Amino acid sequence: MSSSVESLVNRDYKYGFVTDIEADTAPKGLNEDIIRLISAKKGEPEWLLEWRLKAFRGWSKMTEPHSWPNIKYCPIDYQNLRYYSAPKTAKPLGSLDEADPRLLETYNKLGIPLTEQKLLAGVAVDAIFDSVSVGTTYKAKLAEAGVIFCSFGEAVREHPELVRKYLGSVVPASDNFFAALNAAVFSDGSFVFVPRGVQCPMELSTYFRINAAETGQFERTLIIAEEGASVSYLEGCTAPKRDENQLHAAVVELVALDNATIKYSTVQNWYAGDEEGRGGIYNFVTKRGKCAGANSKISWTQVETGSAITWKYPSVILQGDNSVGEFYSVAVVNGRQQADTGTKMIHLGKNTRSTIVSKGISAGQGQNSYRGLVKVLPRAAGARNYTQCDSMLIGNRCGAHTFPYIDVQNSTAAVEHEASTSKIGEDQIFYLKQRGLNTENAISMIVNGFCKEVFKELPMEFAVEAQKLLGVSLEGSVG
């Protein structure tokens, strides 16, 4: 009955191409000299170099996590990676016209409209090509509102006091193995600062892209919303095809002060590897937000369809009273992809609330794990959490796993957990086919229906993209 469900024909990765640009790369390997080189190349102040070195020394004593995540991979040879790579053109540019036309072409192929289209769409883009930002648009308009949106490197130069105040305040350099690695060698990233009382006038977005061979990517993003401020940030990425596994160890820190709101949306489509699971990105990311102030809110929405391995747990520390944390997630694994993803909601303040909606879809031989922690500390009277964790299986060779951890230390807290596992059946597909839809459209419709609660949290433009991406990701998952 399910024989047709099992036949898998993977389509070539649509965005698998490499731009031929001579990279200004550091030699392979990782040591204090490399870190000094990175810091010097970026013209960083002494305190930041010291911060990096301290992180490196801490990292040197840590071990790569292999025991607890439900993922399998060979230990990474960190001495065989390069930790700095920048396109030759990466001197500061006055305008986009000065950018390397091949870079722009690459962005166009990826459908990243850095140009007029995007301007008309009202989205400011801080595009990252390898390690250095090559263009930032709409800065003037944002500056008018008092919003700072720039590359991390620029923030270090222009707003060192802000960076120094908040860097590592949510994800300390010693937090975990990959966060420590990132702290030591982070290349570039985005910085957003929305001052008191300002509603950011547009959605902010960054597109990431890995390009140079064997170059690890270590983005670092820091978003701060002051009292009463609000911002919506979009992150999307596609990566070119590569034979070597590529490590992506990013760190994202969000800080929301009193009455501030941060909405962070991700559509992730890194290269997932070939049918045998060769190549593909290791996406080992630490994302965490701190609702530092009362009545603040941080909302994570993620659609994860790419990467050979995904290891990430966008979390919220609910420190301010009445603060709200949300996590909406769609994670798709197909082929031989593995995902261990979920969230942590740490309730510290009174009457803090959190919502977790996780939709895991497993196809092919993919393995999908939800791992979530809901922790209510003694002071968090009246804390509430609602968790809904649904898994969908397509075919007989994939797996869905759920690891919920609940730790409640206050008796007035209310924590709910609902979970379901379903399988796309031949009957569901047949029903839609009988109404005239082909198999792929049928699957796409069923899966989109399954993910609806998450998609409705995405900004409109992203939601459409995400639905398409889901269709593409599951192409060929059912014969």
Next chain:
Amino acid sequence: MARKTAMLEVKGLRATAGDKEILRGIDLTVNPGEVHAVMGPNGSGKSTLAQVLAGHPAYEVTAGRVLYDGKDLLDMEPEERAQAGIFLAFQYPVEIPGISNAYFLRAAYNEIRKARGLEEVDSMDFLDLLEEKLRLVEWGPEIMSRAVNSGFSGGEKKRNEILQMAVLEPRLAILDETDSGLDIDALRVVASGVNALRRPNNATIVVTHYQRLLNYIVPDRVHVLVGGRIVRSGGKELALELEARGYEWLEEAAEAAL
């Protein structure tokens, strides 16, 4: 040689599910404008016949052939059959959570239009079309924003099948036990919907266990399926005879014939 007028011509059709043979040589000819009733006891293969005609992958056709408008139906994917005008009203309609009835039905409608080289309709035009079809099944527009069959009662699911049929305007509609689980009011709504959709150039196969539905949808031909074969065919009076005598006498006759 197929008669030129036949819409559906089934010859010596055999089908299995797993290693079990369920259809053991079905012959059936349906002409445009006709309503055929396929009756029979439980397990006789009625629903299997309906599913095989629609192309359900759980069944394997092992012998025979089926011509639909002169084309080899068994060679077509289920969606191609649907696009060619075959509609199966399911005995157990499937739930599609998170997808609204309106979205689903418009997608189906547009797939079928596309296959026929017609332009797709936008959601505004589709709503106009729906309004008229909803009246046919005596429903308000609220049903269209609910997820497909999710949380529908048994009767609502069956009515939703008829609504879909009304929108998709099939040439050959196959109703698989659409009457089961319906109360008398729902039965009347469903039957009047089906009757309203009868045209000289389309045809209906009504699969049912009971004669009851045939009081409302009057068949031109009645076939009795026993043990995967049609053991008797007749006019609408055959259904009444079955109502009076049950299926046993035909089952005994079928066994005796083996």
